[in-house]
Amino acid sequence: MLLEKQMKLADVIHHDYNLVPVINRFGIVLGFGDGSIESICNNKNIDIDFFLTILNAFHDPQLLDKEFLQSFSARLLIDYLRKTHNYYLAHKIPEIECLIVEMASESSDKKRSYELLQKFFEEYKNELIKHIDREETRVYPYVIELEEAIQNNSVSESLILRSNEYSITSYEEEHDNVEEKLTDLKNIIIKYLPPSKNQKNRFKLLKELTVLEKDLVDHARIEDLILVPKVELLEKSLTNN
Amino acid sequence: MGKTKKVVVVSDAFLLTAGIENLILELSGMLVDHVFDGSEKRLSEKIISKKPEFVIIDPECIKEILIPILRELSEESDIIVIGIVTKVTSQNIVSRFSHTLDKENNKFQLIECLQKIVGNQSDPLEDNEPTISKRETEILQNLALGLTNQEVADKLFLSVHTVMTHRKKITRKLGIKSISGLTVYALLNNIVDIREVERSV
Numbered sequence: 136m137l138l139e140k141q142m143k144l145a146d147v148i149h150h151d152y153n154l155v156p157v158i159n160r161f162g163i164v165l166g167f168g169d170g171s172i173e174s175i176c177n178n179k180n181i182d183i184d185f186f187l188t189i190l191n192a193f194h195d196p197q198l199l200d201k202e203f204l205q206s207f208s209a210r211l212l213i214d215y216l217r218k219t220h221n222y223y224l225a226h227k228i229p230e231i232e233c234l235i236v237e238m239a240s241e242s243s244d245k246k247r248s249y250e251l252l253q254k255f256f257e258e259y260k261n262e263l264i265k266h267i268d269r270e271e272t273r274v275y276p277y278v279i280e281l282e283e284a285i286q287n288n289s290v291s292e293s294l295i296l297r298s299n300e301y302s303i304t305s306y307e308e309e310h311d312n313v314e315e316k317l318t319d320l321k322n323i324i325i326k327y328l329p330p331s332k333n334q335k336n337r338f339k340l341l342k343e344l345t346v347l348e349k350d351l352v353d354h355a356r357i358e359d360l361i362l363v364p365k366v367e368l369l370e371k372s373l374t375n376n
Numbered sequence: 377m378g379k380t381k382k383v384v385v386v387s388d389a390f391l392l393t394a395g396i397e398n399l400i401l402e403l404s405g406m407l408v409d410h411v412f413d414g415s416e417k418r419l420s421e422k423i424i425s426k427k428p429e430f431v432i433i434d435p436e437c438i439k440e441i442l443i444p445i446l447r448e449l450s451e452e453s454d455i456i457v458i459g460i461v462t463k464v465t466s467q468n469i470v471s472r473f474s475h476t477l478d479k480e481n482n483k484f485q486l487i488e489c490l491q492k493i494v495g496n497q498s499d500p501l502e503d504n505e506p507t508i509s510k511r512e513t514e515i516l517q518n519l520a521l522g523l524t525n526q527e528v529a530d531k532l533f534l535s536v537h538t539v540m541t542h543r544k545k546i547t548r549k550l551g552i553k554s555i556s557g558l559t560v561y562a563l564l565n566n567i568v569d570i571r572e573v574e575r576s577v
């Protein structure tokens with residue numbers, strides 16, 4: 136279903152509750168009342184077109200409007216991407232970690248298996264942190280600087296130098312690795328972890344991993360299909376100037 | 377129902393993609409795993425990494441890179457490539473696909489056609505649980521101990537290429553690709569001992 140601005144946000148969440156963390160990134164928390172998307176966005180000073188486009192792309196990946204999303208400023212895109220990183224690092228990852236620790240402590244006979252899981256996840260986490268850190272300290276600041284320089288017509292030599300150094304395309308490969316490990320982990324849990332009586336936490340874990348996976352895929356898609364082409368365009372206009 | 381079969385659809389035309397998806401849903405045990413999203417970078421690699429049994433390609437959407445992509449896909453012996461064709465598609469292109477679906481056919485015809493293609497393929501893994509062979513276990517064991525492909529090859533007197541082929545098969549059977557994931561599997565199944573792994577790190 137295509138989400139539109141006159142719809143009530145509450146109806147949208149009824150329709151797809153996976154959007155809750157997405158609206159959180161725009162500063163909307165549950166208990167937001169009975170307003171339409173439009174009125175809630177206006178009250179919160181949210182760019183409504185951007186909000187809707189992001190929501191639609193998350194809700195149905197086939198509704199990703201590439202050209203339109205690329206038309207928004209890099210600053211706006213990056214602000215959203217950064218908030219998404221924060222959601223992973225401050226919420227999702229710790230939640231999953233806690234769950235695995237809890238599973239390990241509860242079970243005496245399967246302890247060893249859970250410890251293996253814990254180690255695997257730890258490794259995964261460090262990889263993700265490294266990737267995010269590189270984006271936040273190198274890639275994003277560079278993109279914002281690039282956009283500002285072009286807007287203000289003040290392109291410095293050092294920026295041009297850096298634009299030659301960076302390779303924005305190495306990006307995609309890292310995304311594949313991040314997704315791959317999550318799939319591995321899910322397969323281990325679904326197929327290979329020796330069965331235990333406590334299915335409740337396992338189910339929870341699987342669910343959390345699936346939620347994280349979907350979010351990461353959406354995030355990587357925005358980076359690969361929106362941000363990277365946008366940067367390539369900016370870089371092109373840099374050399375044309 | 378046997379193993380689910382994965383289909384990757386390579387098309388950027390929404391109407392066509394939606395139609396194909398709709399068609400595939402009619403067949404039991406088929407799953408549309410991924411739809412081409414417009415990024416042409418490393419497309420064939422992306423397709424292969426999804427480990428599909430079938431790839432359905434709309435030649436129209438990847439005109440310039442169609443030939444190299446088909447070549448790379450043809451190296452994956454397990455993948456069956458199906459082309460979407462019409463009356464006006466040039467014979468040169470039609471002949472490059474092992475199977476084709478005619479865009480102008482109706483739904484029944486298309487289902488029949490697809491069933492034929494799907495049924496023709498005999499998959500030895502179909503019903504029984506995939507188990508890894510002795511050789512594969514041996515390779516898995518060494519990988520879990522932290523050896524590189526080259527080191528495993530030297531140790532077992534194999535070529536690196538052979539080790540890689542075995543590794544691909546292991547990944548396909550287990551659904552685990554990363555070395556750390558494979559190590560967890562090896563530990564859970566007592567293929568290696570935790571003390572050995574720790575010693576080797």
Ligand SMILES: [Fe+2]
Nearest residue numbers: 216267270358
């Ligand atoms: Fe990111």
Ligand SMILES: [Fe+2]
Nearest residue numbers: 270310355358
């Ligand atoms: Fe990223």
